[in-house]
Amino acid sequence: MINKRMxxxxxxxxxxxxxxxxxxxAVYNIFLSFTRFYIFRLQEGxxxxxxxxxxxxxxxSVFPTCLYNTFFRLTIVTVGIRLLLGxxxxxxxxxxxxxxxxxxxxxxTLLLIPWLTPQVVSVVIWKWLYHETYGAVNIILVxxxxxxxxxxxxxxxxxxxxxVDTILIWRELPFVVIVxxxxxxxxxxxxxxxxxxxxxxxxxxxxxxxxxxLGSVLSIAVLLTTLWTFNNFVYVWxxxxxxxxxxxHVLASYIFEVAFRLYEWGYxxxxxxxxxxxxxxxxxxxxxxxxxxxxxx
Amino acid sequence: xxxxxxxxxxxxxVILLVSSITAGMAFTQEKITLVFRxxxxxxxxxxxxxxxxxxxxxxxxITVEHETxxxxxxxxxxxxxIIAGTGPDTLQVAYVWTRDLGxxxxxxxxxxxxxxxxxxxxxxxxxxWEIGVYKDIIYGVPWTTDCMGMVIREDLFEDAGQVPPxxxxxLLTTAMKLSRDKDGDxxxxxxxMGLAGGFMWFHVAVSTWCHxxxxxxxxxxxxxxxxxxxxxxxxxxxxxxxxxxRFGASPxxxxxxxxxxxxxxxxxxxxxxxAMIWCWPWWYLxxxxxxxxxxxxxxxxxxxxxxxxxxxxxxxxxxxxxxxKEEAWELLKFLTGEExxxxxxxxxxxxxxxIIKNLKFPLSDRIFAEQTLTGRTYIHEIRSxxxxxxxxxxxxxxxxxxLSGVKTLDESHKAWVDAINKAIQRGLE
Numbered sequence: 001m002i003n004k005r006m007x008x009x010x011x012x013x014x015x016x017x018x019x020x021x022x023x024x025x026a027v028y029n030i031f032l033s034f035t036r037f038y039i040f041r042l043q044e045g046x047x048x049x050x051x052x053x054x055x056x057x058x059x060x061s062v063f064p065t066c067l068y069n070t071f072f073r074l075t076i077v078t079v080g081i082r083l084l085l086g087x088x089x090x091x092x093x094x095x096x097x098x099x100x101x102x103x104x105x106x107x108x109t110l111l112l113i114p115w116l117t118p119q120v121v122s123v124v125i126w127k128w129l130y131h132e133t134y135g136a137v138n139i140i141l142v143x144x145x146x147x148x149x150x151x152x153x154x155x156x157x158x159x160x161x162x163x164v165d166t167i168l169i170w171r172e173l174p175f176v177v178i179v180x181x182x183x184x185x186x187x188x189x190x191x192x193x194x195x196x197x198x199x200x201x202x203x204x205x206x207x208x209x210x211x212x213x214l215g216s217v218l219s220i221a222v223l224l225t226t227l228w229t230f231n232n233f234v235y236v237w238x239x240x241x242x243x244x245x246x247x248x249h250v251l252a253s254y255i256f257e258v259a260f261r262l263y264e265w266g267y268x269x270x271x272x273x274x275x276x277x278x279x280x281x282x283x284x285x286x287x288x289x290x291x292x293x294x295x296x297x
Numbered sequence: 298x299x300x301x302x303x304x305x306x307x308x309x310x311v312i313l314l315v316s317s318i319t320a321g322m323a324f325t326q327e328k329i330t331l332v333f334r335x336x337x338x339x340x341x342x343x344x345x346x347x348x349x350x351x352x353x354x355x356x357x358x359i360t361v362e363h364e365t366x367x368x369x370x371x372x373x374x375x376x377x378x379i380i381a382g383t384g385p386d387t388l389q390v391a392y393v394w395t396r397d398l399g400x401x402x403x404x405x406x407x408x409x410x411x412x413x414x415x416x417x418x419x420x421x422x423x424x425x426w427e428i429g430v431y432k433d434i435i436y437g438v439p440w441t442t443d444c445m446g447m448v449i450r451e452d453l454f455e456d457a458g459q460v461p462p463x464x465x466x467x468l469l470t471t472a473m474k475l476s477r478d479k480d481g482d483x484x485x486x487x488x489x490m491g492l493a494g495g496f497m498w499f500h501v502a503v504s505t506w507c508h509x510x511x512x513x514x515x516x517x518x519x520x521x522x523x524x525x526x527x528x529x530x531x532x533x534x535x536x537x538x539x540x541x542x543r544f545g546a547s548p549x550x551x552x553x554x555x556x557x558x559x560x561x562x563x564x565x566x567x568x569x570x571x572a573m574i575w576c577w578p579w580w581y582l583x584x585x586x587x588x589x590x591x592x593x594x595x596x597x598x599x600x601x602x603x604x605x606x607x608x609x610x611x612x613x614x615x616x617x618x619x620x621x622k623e624e625a626w627e628l629l630k631f632l633t634g635e636e637x638x639x640x641x642x643x644x645x646x647x648x649x650x651x652i653i654k655n656l657k658f659p660l661s662d663r664i665f666a667e668q669t670l671t672g673r674t675y676i677h678e679i680r681s682x683x684x685x686x687x688x689x690x691x692x693x694x695x696x697x698x699x700l701s702g703v704k705t706l707d708e709s710h711k712a713w714v715d716a717i718n719k720a721i722q723r724g725l726e
Contacts (some may be wrong), residue, residue: 042379042401077725132550133486152549152552155553243553243694244697244700244703245694247698262687262720262723264723286462
């Protein structure tokens with residue numbers, strides 16, 4: 001006789017782990033968002049303050065900048081570029097020309113190098129590459145005549161986001177390429193052969209076969225890269241600490257600053273709760289309207 | 298009770314007493330492991346690990362494990378440990394951390410230990426006791442003292458026909474004259490002044506004091522604290538530092554320099570990118586050791602109304618969560634001893650007059666040692682309700698916005714005043 005409760009017992013350890021490591025801290029974080037908890041009053045503990053923190057968030061002049069930077073400059077721009085570039089590179093890797101030249105192995109290895117480089121190291125490398133005096137980027141651009149004089153990329157508001165986004169795209173692009181490449185390689189060859197017989201050219205094949213077949217993979221790639229980018233902290237904090245001024249502050253870096261530079265844990269929890277809420281809403285809406293169609297096609 | 302019984306009773310009592318004493322001794326001879334934490338990289342601690350070994354030799358029942366974190370992480374990591382009930386036993390803290398950690402309940406009050414073990418003469422020998430005091434309780438013992446000093450490239454000064462500046466006005470004009478296009482390609486490649494534009498706090502604090510202002514001030518009548526730079530003089534001070542970039546004394550790229558020990562600054566100075574930088578004595582010593590032929594010199598920091606530089610330092614404290622507080626205190630006492638700075642070779646300046654007078658400084662280092670003794674600490678800011686950590690985070694953020702042009706001078710000044718007032722308010726809540 002099958003024990004109907006056995007599956008529940010088997011998944012119980014995983015559920016306990018999720019509860020302890022994710023759910024309970026999240027609930028505590030939501031509780032803290034309704035308190036004033038200043039680190040120098042540690043012995044008094046969090047003091048319940050109702051919606052004061054949320055009211056402060058509405059008045060916070062830095063929050064809108066962080067919101068805009070997170071949504072647009074960090075997420076939409078880099079996810080868009082990664083998808084376009086990633087798909088282009090994946091198509092190239094999937095093309096027969098690389099196989100004929102027998103350089104697929106080398107190409108894949110080179111592709112993985114950024115992905116294997118720790119994020120911290122990536123930032124350090126690129127900060128030096130962008131250095132005004134010693135950086136290769138400036139040296140090359142000046143020698144090519146594209147720049148009259150070197151640019152301090154991380155110090156100017158006109159270039160700092162280009163610099164930060166470059167690091168992120170360089171480091172995170174391989175993931176998108178690999179996911180899309182796997183998707184491309186799973187498309188049955190017969191579909192292309194049949195379309196050829198029907199007179200479809202490469203462009204029509206791309207729009208009527210490749211893209212629809214990639215739908216589920218693309219939707220997962222978009223969802224994951226968007227969520228990972230939205231709450232990314234490393235690239236912004238290590239390269240600019242949200243500066244100059246607050247110009248590159250994103251939600252994650254601002255939460256860090258409020259918690260560990262200004263020591264307001266209550267307000268930091270409020271920001272974190274709001275940020276988590278935004279991500280949850282995005283994920284739910286995405287799965288409802290986009291994911292369902294793509295995933296269950 | 299018979300005589301025999303009495304003798305038996307006395308004999309048994311003696312045996313019991315001796316057993317308890319020896320058992321107690323065995324208990325105190327139990328092996329203890331202390332954890333000691335400090336924040337300087339290997340190249341800057343000299344004989345510190347040797348000193349810990351010497352402590353172990355003198356206390357055979359104690360083993361000392363040491364750990365190193367970075368200064369930027371030290372405060373945050375320890376605050377999390379306070380909550381978790383863990384952390385090192387004896388730890389190094391910055392001058393500006395002790396009071397905050399004390400009021401958080403993270404440090405063991407040391408007043409009774411000090412009174413018990415140290416004579417008044419020894420206590421009076423230390424400078425800067427007031428730094429580690431909160432509500433009349435001592436939470437930290439001064440361990441080292443240092444100052445931020447100015448270092449110049451003598452060769453670049455000579456080429457430009459300049460002399461070290463004595464005032465802040467001269468600092469800017471001299472830096473402007475030292476900025477040059479050496480190879481004639483139309484791009485400045487030697488700058489007068491290297492600054493950490495993303496971490497202007499030290500410069501800002503010192504120049505504020507030297508201009509007769511205070512970052513935070515207390516109304517003598519009402520006792521209320523507020524931003525001391527909420528005036529035209531405060532705004533002019535912001536304009537002054539912005540002029541370093543506006544008039545080409547410093548490059549725009551300094552805005553992205555977040556640390557005073559950034560290789561862009563130190564190596565930039567070494568390679569002749571900057572004619573002047575400010576640095577801590579240990580970075581100056583490291584530069585000298587790395588490049589003994591580098592034509593550099595430490596000079597007195599400039600002044601204006603006053604002439605100070607900033608005196609800071611390290612304190613030693615005992616973690617409130619420590620399970621071996623007495624042993625941790627023993628280690629603390631040992632590390633503040635003369636032997637550690639002299640024969641054992643810990644390379645920093647002690648805060649005790651009696652020890653520092655016996656240390657032999659090379660002529661070039663004497664400027665740092667002298668300024669350390671005459672400099673100003675953050676005691677005024679520490680005594681305010683605001684946390685110094687918050688004051689500096691807010692100041693750095695505001696100045697980086699100003700220097701990069703994200704905010705205008707008026708906007709930046711208002712933001713600076715707001716940041717300071719908010720820090721005061723948070724401390725009062």
